[in-house]
Amino acid sequence: MSAPASLDVTGIGNAIVDIIAQTDDAFLTAHAIAKGGMTLIDAAAATRLYGIMGPGVETSGGSAANTIAGIAALGGRAGFIGKVQQDQLGEVFAHDLRALGVQYDTPASISESPTGRCLILVTPDAQRSMSTFLGAGQELRPEDVDPARIAAAQITYLEGYLWDPPGAKQAFRKAMDIAHQAGRRVAMSLSDAFCVERYRDEFQHLAAGNIDILFANETEIMSLYQARTFDDALQAVRGKCALAALTRSEKGCVILAGGEVHVIEAVKPVALIDTTGAGDLFAAGFLFGLTHGRDVAACARIGALAASEVLAHLGPRPQSDMKALLKKSGL
Amino acid sequence: MSAPASLDVTGIGNAIVDIIAQTDDAFLTAHAIAKGGMTLIDAAAATRLYGIMGPGVETSGGSAANTIAGIAALGGRAGFIGKVQQDQLGEVFAHDLRALGVQYDTPASISESPTGRCLILVTPDAQRSMSTFLGAGQELRPEDVDPARIAAAQITYLEGYLWDPPGAKQAFRKAMDIAHQAGRRVAMSLSDAFCVERYRDEFQHLAAGNIDILFANETEIMSLYQARTFDDALQAVRGKCALAALTRSEKGCVILAGGEVHVIEAVKPVALIDTTGAGDLFAAGFLFGLTHGRDVAACARIGALAASEVLAHLGPRPQSDMKALLKKSGL
Numbered sequence: 001m002s003a004p005a006s007l008d009v010t011g012i013g014n015a016i017v018d019i020i021a022q023t024d025d026a027f028l029t030a031h032a033i034a035k036g037g038m039t040l041i042d043a044a045a046a047t048r049l050y051g052i053m054g055p056g057v058e059t060s061g062g063s064a065a066n067t068i069a070g071i072a073a074l075g076g077r078a079g080f081i082g083k084v085q086q087d088q089l090g091e092v093f094a095h096d097l098r099a100l101g102v103q104y105d106t107p108a109s110i111s112e113s114p115t116g117r118c119l120i121l122v123t124p125d126a127q128r129s130m131s132t133f134l135g136a137g138q139e140l141r142p143e144d145v146d147p148a149r150i151a152a153a154q155i156t157y158l159e160g161y162l163w164d165p166p167g168a169k170q171a172f173r174k175a176m177d178i179a180h181q182a183g184r185r186v187a188m189s190l191s192d193a194f195c196v197e198r199y200r201d202e203f204q205h206l207a208a209g210n211i212d213i214l215f216a217n218e219t220e221i222m223s224l225y226q227a228r229t230f231d232d233a234l235q236a237v238r239g240k241c242a243l244a245a246l247t248r249s250e251k252g253c254v255i256l257a258g259g260e261v262h263v264i265e266a267v268k269p270v271a272l273i274d275t276t277g278a279g280d281l282f283a284a285g286f287l288f289g290l291t292h293g294r295d296v297a298a299c300a301r302i303g304a305l306a307a308s309e310v311l312a313h314l315g316p317r318p319q320s321d322m323k324a325l326l327k328k329s330g331l
Numbered sequence: 332m333s334a335p336a337s338l339d340v341t342g343i344g345n346a347i348v349d350i351i352a353q354t355d356d357a358f359l360t361a362h363a364i365a366k367g368g369m370t371l372i373d374a375a376a377a378t379r380l381y382g383i384m385g386p387g388v389e390t391s392g393g394s395a396a397n398t399i400a401g402i403a404a405l406g407g408r409a410g411f412i413g414k415v416q417q418d419q420l421g422e423v424f425a426h427d428l429r430a431l432g433v434q435y436d437t438p439a440s441i442s443e444s445p446t447g448r449c450l451i452l453v454t455p456d457a458q459r460s461m462s463t464f465l466g467a468g469q470e471l472r473p474e475d476v477d478p479a480r481i482a483a484a485q486i487t488y489l490e491g492y493l494w495d496p497p498g499a500k501q502a503f504r505k506a507m508d509i510a511h512q513a514g515r516r517v518a519m520s521l522s523d524a525f526c527v528e529r530y531r532d533e534f535q536h537l538a539a540g541n542i543d544i545l546f547a548n549e550t551e552i553m554s555l556y557q558a559r560t561f562d563d564a565l566q567a568v569r570g571k572c573a574l575a576a577l578t579r580s581e582k583g584c585v586i587l588a589g590g591e592v593h594v595i596e597a598v599k600p601v602a603l604i605d606t607t608g609a610g611d612l613f614a615a616g617f618l619f620g621l622t623h624g625r626d627v628a629a630c631a632r633i634g635a636l637a638a639s640e641v642l643a644h645l646g647p648r649p650q651s652d653m654k655a656l657l658k659k660s661g662l
Contacts, residue, residue: 053430055428055431056423056426056430057388057646057650058423069386088418089419092389095381095382097386099384
């Protein structure tokens, strides 16, 4: 039906540079930052928060972009679509993807808005609390979605975080249509409980129709179906989506694939430093497996392994040789 | 003689953001990058190298700036003088110093030159090889040296790296004069063997006259006196400079203080990841001790401890609670 895919996965999401600083719980409380969550802030609030937060480490971030970077690091063929400004942080973002061999050539924004940044505060328990100024990232438009790049990929991966500005929503809808018309699959992450709160009906609709592979963590899936327990959410999603990967941090994950259910353990990281990007890298490992002919249980194990790598250091992108790690783990 | 100092140390140096990527020895060889050294490159070469190097992590750097950040992290009162551009990397550099409580308000450059950056390639043996585009950093001028900030500090610390552009040299000379007229001390690092090669006569002259506290590693001090062995260099510097701290990586350091000689062990890091900034942090610990009334042997031990912290992670600035580390070590 469809031509052989020249890419494994094309991701669409916010193009973000992370600024990561270590802090304590008192700082989060004093500045009303929701621990473990993601809050959108405007330029003024970003300047204010940056002014009071500690010294930082900068790394390219963005949820879907982290996933795409992870897939490339594992040896997959990947592309990305997302919007930066022509500024220094934009250059860093583009460099870090291209240096991994990711196909990335979305035209930079010509508006005044700078490249998006995410101010991440990491507490001693390794939990990350994110305050994001989306900047140019939210200017994604349908015309930025290159039909060839979508049709060329086995899977198009979308982050729920970008399901907000009308132009980006249209871009997502366009990408879903192109992918399905080309006989490809669409994957999406619910991203954060606040996204689910805001777009519950739309996300329920997407999960039951347009999305072939759904990624959600425990909080997100419970919020999506307003379930009281994880098992209630599990029963609610079962049968609605062809393939759902539900992650539960150190409790591992549950995979629903048609009639099959798999319960897979987490991989303990060598150190627990920073949870930023753990979910993104789970998705990377899972999608890498899926596009390389692995069964869903093996996909989940690769996801858990990839997540464990980024838990062990500051920042959401792998710092180890992921191909070697995969080999060593017998996966 | 002099008024009580409101600052422990004021540093003057290049204002640089580090872009750190892991690589292998083959890459260094293929691109003729001198392993373990620091090479100055122009904007075009920086763009070229950045284009081919792997994904990176960005952190504020600059040799003297790292030392100043380390002193502040240890609980010292510190100031910095150095030149950035009004761009995103300049903002990151200023933020990271100010977030540590460092007094830093050198006016940003108004030239076209962007904020300086150092492309650092770290090999699996933890050695760092640096290619630096100085950018706005080298535009330091005598008028940037605030006399009050120099006179207020017990010690003014200079990095040899900046002993190159005529304006910056004049700025260094001005700072030395102000410090000495105020009854303060001047410290300087020889920074790198290539600096010593280039300015051997001037550095010998400085070491024998204008500098009260000299920092050099084994290679640098041997180059300064064109000595065949470390001991030859030791004999050459002895008696020329009031206080000299000669570092030898894992072999520890030798301190010459008037007639005294101390041989102090290195502190083994919990992991050996990246040597970037190890010398800078040795100087930070040493100067922190010196400005807090410690004897020179204790100063060297604090220096070795501070160096061990930055060896254990990517990047030249502390990521642990340095005050707690100091306390735990009984120093």
